[in-house]
Amino acid sequence: MKTDLQLKHDVEAELEWEPAVTASNIGVEVKDGVVTLAGHLASLREKIAAEQAAQRVGGVRALVVELDVRLPGxxxxxxxxxxxxxxxxxxxxxxxxxxxxxxxxxxxxxxxxxxxxxxxxxxxxxxxxxxxxxxxxxxxxxxxRHAVAPDKISKDILEAMRRHADREARHIQVTVNEGTVRLSGKVHSFAERAVARGAAWAAPGVRAVVDDLSVE
CATH class of the missing domain: 3.30.1340.30 (Histidine-containing Protein; Chain: A;)
Known part of the structure; x- marks a missing residue:
């Protein structure tokens, strides 16, 4: 398991690696595996890229984003x-x-x-x-607006998860209520969490996705 100092170093390195991000404009703080990004960025695109870069790092339990977009003239x-x-x-x-x-x-x-x-x-x-x-x-x-039976939505999502990452699919529960999908359970990384969310959003009939997954 990574220490907070190791995790801070890895997140900073990933931000440096991401070409869409000016890493020097972002401060990184880590406490108990929770990463906080703070700073001022020049575009919404850069903010999204920074969030995705941090989420790619193994060991990140949660991400707090305190990034402001300040457009240059x-x-x-x-x-x-x-x-x-x-x-x-x-x-x-x-x-x-x-x-x-x-x-x-x-x-x-x-x-x-x-x-x-x-x-x-x-x-x-x-x-x-x-x-x-x-x-x-x-x-x-x-x-x-497209309505699909809840049991079919749940089945489609679980099948998609198994195609992408069979191990993680076994530990994820999917519930559906009026087109809103709730994901719960545990995954091992933000990358696995992103796979689960992507599978949920791609399923026909999904109106919204509530992510209650925890990262071990």
Missing amino acids: DDMRTDEDIAHIARSVLNWTAGLSEDAVQVQVEHGHVVLKGAVDSAWQSQAAARAVAQLRGVAGVVNHIEV
């Missing part, structure tokens, strides 16, 4: 410009029908609304907008 855009670009990007995103998602922008923060047939479409829309220059934050309020 060259990246500042009007809300009207962001809304126009976001609308165009969503229209060009594969898997999304035209006008399925509505865009609202205030002070660089984008709110996505609308209805799609599956959760992965909702996630694809949020990822596409998060990559845009000038976007300081994304709130995803897109609804999933």
Whole structure:
């Protein structure tokens, strides 16, 4: 088991390794396996990359993100410009029908609304907008309208988990209530946790995922 000092070193090294992140702008603190990232970053894309980098490190029990996005002057855009670009990007995103998602922008923060047939479409829309220059934050309020029986959702998720990581699937419980999936149990790393969440989001009929998994 890693000490907090070893874990701090590994997280800092992973941030240095991640090309989308300026590691010198991020402070890392670790206590009892809980990692806290703090600092000011130049884009939402960099913030997401930093979170993902920390989660890749083995031994991270939980992640606290205290990263602020402060856009440089060259990246500042009007809300009207962001809304126009976001609308165009969503229209060009594969898997999304035209006008399925509505865009609202205030002070660089984008709110996505609308209805799609599956959760992965909702996630694809949020990822596409998060990559845009000038976007300081994304709130995803897109609804999933396709209804699937709870037992089928649970079965599909567990089968997907077994394809990806059979050992972890045995220790994960999946419950479904009105399209909301709750994952509980234990996994050995954030990477395994990400596999479980990915499998849950990809299942047809999933509207939301509640992650109650603990990392040993």
